[in-house]
Amino acid sequence: MEGEAVHRLCGTRVRGASGMGSSVNAGGFEHLSVRFTPNVLLWSAVMVGTLLAAIMLGLAMDQRFVGLRLTDEPRLAIPVPSEGVWIEGIRSGSPAAEQPGAGIPASTSALVAITGFDGTRIPIGPEDLLEEPDALATYADMSAFFARQDRIAAILRQPFVDLEIQPMFGEAQTHRIDPQRQRPVSSLPLAFWIQIGVGLAGFWIGAWIWALRHGEWAPRFLAIAGAGLMISAFPAAVYSTRELAIPGGLFRVLSAFNSIGALTFGVGMIGLFLIYPRKLVAPRWLWVPALVLGAWKLVDLLEWVEGPGLGRHLPIVVAMLAIIVLVGLQFRATRGNPRDRAALTWLGLAVTVGAGAFVATVIAPTLLGLGAALSQGEAFLFFLLIYVGVALGVARFRLFQLDEWAFRILFYVVGVLLLLVIDAILIVTIVDERAPAFALSLLVVALAWLPLRDMLARLVLRRTEPARENLFRQVMDVALTPPGRDQQARWRTLLEDAFRPLSIAPGHEARTPALVDDGLALAVPGPGGLPGYRLDYADGGSKLFSLRDAELAAELTAMLANALESRKAYEKGVAEERERIARDIHDNIGVQLMGALHSTDYGRKDLMIRETLTDLRDIVNNASNPDLSFDELLADLRSQISEHLFAAGVAMEWRAESAGPAVLPLATAHTLRSIVREAVHNALKHGKARTISIVVRLEGEAIAMSVADDGSGFDPDRVQAGNGLANMQARVSGLGGRLTVASGAGGTRIAAVFPADTERNTQ
Template identity: 60%
Template sequence: MAAKPGQCTERPKSVPGRTAVLPWRLAPGIALFAAVALSMIFAGSMLGLAISRPWLGLGLSPFAPVAKLQDEGALWLTAVEGPAARAGIPPEPARILSIAPLGPGAAGGAVLLTGADIMEEPDVLPSHAGMAAYFARQNQLAGLMAEPVELHIAALEEAGSDTPPPTAVYRITPERRRPLTSLPAAFWMQIGVGLSGFWIGVWIWTLRRGDWAARFLAVAGTGLMASAFPAAVYSTRELALPDPLFWALSSLNATGSLTFGVGMIGLFLIYPRRLVRNQFLFVPALVLGLWRLADMLEWIDGPALGRHLAILTAMGAIIVLVGLQFRATKGDPRDRAALTWLGLAVIIGAGAFVTTVILPVALGVSAVVSQGQAFLFFLLIYGGMALGVARYRLFQLDEWAFRILFYVTGVLLLLVLDAILIVTVIDERAPAFALSLLVVALLWLPLRDMLGRLVLRRREPQRGALFRQVMDVALTPPGHDQRAIWAALLEGLFQPLTLSPLENATQSSITDEGAGLVVGGVGGLPAYRLDFADQGRKLFAPADVALADELRAMLTNALESRAAYEKGVAEERLRIARDIHDNIGVQLMGALHSLEPRRKDQLIRETLTDLRDIVNNASNPELSFDEMLADLRAQISEHVFAAGMRMEWVVEGGDSVILPLANAHTLRSVVREAVQNALKHADAGLVRIVIRQGDDAIFARVEDDGKGFDISADYRGNGLENMRARIIALGGDLSMISGAGGTRIEARFPFGAERRRR
């Protein structure tokens, strides 16, 4: 069997005389949990680095708190807490001038501070020498923060004042560790983005470990995590980090960025269509890896060429490959839909980060948004990828993949919550675990179901409407009309791109790995093949097979019920014919030959009584409103469909009641007469019948789309006068409207005194 694009087809080779040994592999759920646990350890180490530094309690910003202050390059104080608040520093905005060591043994003097000291990303500097000097300065400041320091602060200038603002000196004793609460939102955003990208990438890889596309996706997720985690530490530092740590984190960030590029380039080289052979898949890794090595060895002149140009090149390659894949998937709606979803997510997510952060720096201007905020753009990629799995079965995954993901997430939440409770609230492990289990059961499990419905977009069809549609198929006489209604039902429910009849298919099944759905034939109706569900936006799933089988079962029961009904009608007709032949004929013949008037009248009255009993079936003289309408619809539909017309039958509201015989006969007569006129004279294509049961009256409307007639000229010649007479006799009213667009007859009459609930 031919391999699918991007799918590994290698199998373990067997040795003669030996049994082939399969490589040992973890189950998908366990493998995913192990990868998630490792990523949590990595995230914990980054968190440990972030809070292990001494803390002064200063909120710092390179931007002036007041727009009119244009002192470019200054470092501004925006908030104080902890040690700074205890040192008496007022919380008002001010400019920080310098920092100096305290104590007789302190070496060196005051160090002037600038806004550049807290820049998010040092690779914006023009050269490697500039970065080295910056790391050396950071190392000096980090050494000062480890001991008590003096901070020189200048208040803001007063408007219109020519005198310099007053300067104050404050002595701060730093805390040895930075508290968790002092970490800004940007830190947690970058950690969250790194975890999300890695988890989704590894999630798909654990389920399709032999697929090169899934491997490259895991590489990209790993690169995103390796880029976002260290950036979270150094971009949200309070003031400084020691040189070796800062350099290592910055280098890891750059390596992770290019690793993400390698993964995405490799992904679009083979997904959804393979563009190159396996031996060429490692070219992007080789090129970007050598580029990164040259940058680390400072063989390239500055970060602009060593880092930014490499990222821009990788982004350009991704865009080109998406374009090539778009051309390669021409004529394949399934692959084109998957590519459109995934390609747009990557181009918009990664492109937005490059456009707002990397490209401006490469051009020598400031980034448009903060790097910590820009990392949120990557959520567009991986959030879109998760939705793509649900909507288009990207990488041939289906809803079962989400069950594994939700299971691992639930276990992870349980363990994390247990650890938090032990550290913060409860000392004993057993009560903490029990409380964690209770919280997860009460919160996560309902939330998991809600997320499943939201992400997977499960659209459960309304069973009531579905049953009515199936009944429309069953009540339509066999032939082309019934086949057309059945095909329309399937098309409306699954919305395929194409629908075609099949021969000799008795079972429902998925074909072409989700591209097609076969709905087996039932009750003389042909089987159908449906291609590309939801107008080509998704593939068929096992749930669609179950729905198709449910439809077939409902239709089978409905057709059997219709056959039983028709059999009963035939038997009833035979009974009526037999009774008329045996009784009515004899009595009428006796009345005809009777010479005595009183005897003749008596025979006629008895004949009428017998005829009424025969027609209404004396063994069951009363029919409910619903049963009477069912009989009426069955009778009328035969005439309508036999004439080649379409019929719409609508019944609205009401309880199950029993009508008086006269009222039921009037309703049947009015509807029959109106439909008969439409069949004979209207030359219509559609007859619409609406019957509504109100609180105290019955409303009936029969309308067609025929040629109409002149009421004033034809009124007394077409039986409409008899209809009016019957309605008026019951205390109701009848109205008629006719014209070029068709004819509408409306009747309304009360239930009558004998109305009873069933």
């Protein structure tokens, strides 16, 4: 079933996220994606994200580094007014830390100005540490800010820079430093890595879902939103964590991409809730959000409005309101459908809380001129809630119809990424050589990640399988219970214990266990005549059924079917053994006892009774001599029959023919002996015969025999057959032979032909 799911995921037909067909054709986009497997697509996304993250890291490090940790809000118990920006600390090993004498006083002084080698002096103020330039009131203010950043960055690139430091108490000081040409990785603050991590997580998780469902629009919109988050977070990571300034042109470009990424995220999320979990609009309207927000971005780029408040922040707020409205409409549309309602509740809550918290703490306050309530770098963590929620929603509610097997791809990718990251860290820090670093990182991943992966799989996927030994015991209980209501009740109890469905109903016909309504229910066929059942809402309604559940149901039904077949075979064997004993007693014991009854020779009577007891033991133990030759069998049989007929005063004609010595198997010898005895017994008892003719021939691979008498005969069509004829017919049919009975006024003839098992013939 998993192979079928993968084939369905990689198919070329476009489907809606709710399973409804869609006439939307993505053109070249879809044509390109279906050529590659989900692994290839996901790894491509991983490489693209990693490459872009490396570029952002390069831009963040390609800055002149002084080594000052600056803040516009000094952390003092008693506020002290000062000019410039407060020096919160000095990084060890930096140019600022290598000053002679007492050095630059940290935590008790402020940077008020910088002067370049050419004598250009620029005062430094809190506005130079502005984290997000689109918080300014007008585009003119933004342009002035970018120009000022460019001048400061140009001074920092000169051979030396004079820093004017104003201590809390005392005279101003000037410290000449030579800025480091590249910023160390260790100096990048946590906010940088948070924004890079959030961007990668959003892009990779969106790409993960899209790689597995690239033929549907809902995963595409989620991937677009993830790409938008990365496009927004990556540039912000560079400029929001700068030490003091970066070139103005670079700052302007990064800020523009940050805005484009935010609107792209909005386009993706609006499109997602237009189509998932229920299709609210026709496919041709899915492009409207992109057109509207794209046009709004064009207005921002051309500066046709007063400032970034209207050009950048307002469309983001409008997009967030649109998402909330669409979630409400979807909530109404999914009424009466628990599966869609569960998916919407989980996804809608994640998006509303994550994106809504970012808008409420950063965008909306800035739009209202109140200032951001949180640092942008910290606020990006809210977006991580969205994509963590998506990943957990895939596991619990099978969002986008993905099953547990989808996580195998993600876990393996994470394992490889950890291997590369640990390898890079070891090379940069403590291990210089490539081979030992890789070996050590491989050991760390093997010892740490693989056990952690299994633990995460149990926690995330919520694998709670019942104990197999208990299920096997219950299967055997069902199989050994006599057919009827008790057996059906135990079969139902077995399914309830294995899957704990919220409801279970009989009567569902299915050849094999199958998921119904994308996992809302599980159809289980009834093996061996037991009723089939439909199980709704797994685990008491807390999750949907998965392919793993269908596989377990298939295993249980196959196990139960085999157990029921084994029981039927056992009962059939018991019944056949009972019939054999009954036939042997009727055909052999009865004939011999009748012969003893008619015998007037007491010595012979005792001999026949002893032979009868011997035959009785053989019948019970089924231990007749299997190595009795054909000639010996006929001689013994002729002796017994002739004595019976002599005692009854009936003449016998005997003729036996064979191509040579042969040994008959037990079943064949027993059948031959029983048919002759029963036929003779019937002729003596019912036919009033004067002569009985017996003919036995071993012809190649078959035995042909007949017993004929000259008695009064009977009409086979009018006389009901007794046990004797029925037993003879059963014996011959059991060997694959044919029995015929012909009777009339001139007597009765019983003839049979059956295989002799020539594999045991000896020449």
